[in-house]
Amino acid sequence: MAFDRHTHLDRVDLLVPGMTCAGCMSKVERCLSSCAGVAAARANLSAHTVSAEIDPERTDPEALVTALSSAGYDARPYDPSLHGMSAGEKIGRGLLLRIGVAGFAAMNVMILSISVWSGAEGSTRDLLHWISGLIALPAVVYAGQPFFQSAFKALTARRLNMDVPISLAVILAAANSVAETLRSGPQAYFDAAVMLLFFLLIGRYLEHRTRASARSAAAELMAMTGRTALRVLPDGAREIVAINALQTGMTVEIAPGERIPADGTLISGQTEIDRSLITGESLPELAAVGAEVHAGMLNLTGAVQLRVTATSDDTLLAEIARMVDAAERGRGRLDRLADRAARVYVPVVHLLAATAFVGWYAAQGDAHAALQIAVAVLIVTCPCALALAVPTVHTIASARLFKQGIFLKDGSELERLANVDMVVFDKTGTLTSAEPDLVEAPEAHDPAWPAAAALAAASRHPLSRTIAREAKHLGITPAPVTKLVEHPGFGVEGELEGQTVRLGRTGWASDTDGPGVALSFADKIAHFHFGETLRHNAQETCDELAERGLDLAILSGDQAGAVRSVANATGIETAKAAMLPADKLAWLEARRSEGRRVLMVGDGLNDSPALAAAHCSISPASASDVAKTAAGFVFTSDGLGAVADAHAVARLARRRMLQSFGIAAVYNAIAIPMAMAGLITPLIAACAMSGSSILVILNALRLRGRS
């Protein structure tokens, strides 16, 4: 396998959402590197992506996806420039560069400032101020860009944000210091200006990093589309077309195991359709000619042909995506804690600085001295600690959640989760395991098992797959069943030692009707019964959440009976059955208008609008991609305990954040009167600012907990 320098290599980028640990990373890289035609592969664990250099003549992206999926990782090709991921990386690198420049300037200016504070006078002090200025001014202009731009944007939109006082303090400090240097004065604040920027940029970078994960989740959703469909031409020939090239009236063929590409009506064939994506219904439904099916549903058992009635943007799937989008935008209006603080803080601080100026000018008549004091007020009140309080807590809380297998989409989700007062669960796949469980089956040594294993392996029906999995678990070797035929809606039939064997609906496989699945072989009948089992920890989690004073409810698309039994098992009193996605959304809207803050826990596509609309939302990792993208948190653990854990960490994070605001308030309560009294010197300002910032960071670090 040689790659000489002249081979033309293509770069392929793949999203691998399941790559979440260091072991996965090396496995993915090794798997790709051992593929023919791959020159090199490098994974990025933070972004869940891998990029490979391939020889386009010897392999293609599809081959890499296949190789990864046989190694157990779902992968999808994506275009990094398309999903804003490379733009995000660029912003992150830009912020780091600015941190570097500000850090360099802060250190050097601080060395010079210490010489000034330790008693340099006259021309030496002027020289030191000049050099400080030459370092600090370019650094302020360059490193301050993100704040200046954001402040300018806010002001032109007639709003106030945290960046307005930051920009004002930095610019005034720099300008005032230049004026002071020109007239050989003693008070230059160059060190304060660059140090402020250094601390604030660190906060800004942390914020950017927590948000980067949200972007990759959105990219994963977009990568879902863009597959192909098999079109049947009028003359009977087959042609592969892109899904977005489908038009109404076209006929497409869908093989078993494929997702339906567009909304339409079945015109030939018979199959079972897994509608769980839309309805959340756990068991598949029989679909014959004339049945309406929707894009995104899974065709399970038979090949069918479909006449397309709605494509891409008009499908039910697209409509749900729009509902998710609209719900998410509606939620964006909710205030973040820091913004609320800024709206009170900013006018007060500016008013105080103005008062100081007017007061001193009236008292002494010296405009220059009065301005000095006003600038000192602005510098010491620059919301450095306030701006650091939120991103540091978010970063450390999300790192702690990450260790527990919980992924956070955006820092503000933590704030929302902390103040929920009601938890709403979806049933199937959330409170219960996603797949049905065998509750009654033949003994392990029963002769029924080998035949059942062989028949079950031939079908994609969820009940068959459960039997096949259980057989594998019991270590059963499938019997040599031949002539396997699947009868959609009934079961699987085959031939074993010259006799017909059937696994399927009780009334079909045996003579008597009844619940569950029956196996008929060699004149004997064996029965399999299924039930839903609660997710691990489901009951404890519900008890714990109820104990914390939260109201619990179930919203399910499933039938009333199934919902009732789960509600009884978990002790949840409010339980709604047969809810469509729009019903769930309406129910949540009604709770919101009552002033409730709801945490939605769900996994299906049918939950996605509700997940996006709820005050806060959590999905298990087994959820559909759309649900995971709509949810604020995703947990990978098997049990439901992660919901209670996440809630506990969110409450703790909120407490730390409020404490940090408290520290900032105490600091201001001392610093502002001092500054207004004209007692603040550049030395005191530098100590106070860095002191309060470090206190806030240390307070956030306490959140890490004992490991």
Add this chain to the structure above:
Amino acid sequence: MTVLGALIPVSLFLGGLGLAAFIWCLKSRQFDDLEGDQHRALFRDTVEHSKNQE
């Protein structure tokens, strides 16, 4: 105070050296995947190297 004439350029040069090294790290994409790279140090990365040597 003449010593300042020597010390200030020296400190600026050393600081500049650090800044240049940082910018070099950034440009060579060493900060792109902090999560992955902290584990990467522990792997025997035979895969990529053996490939390149072939």
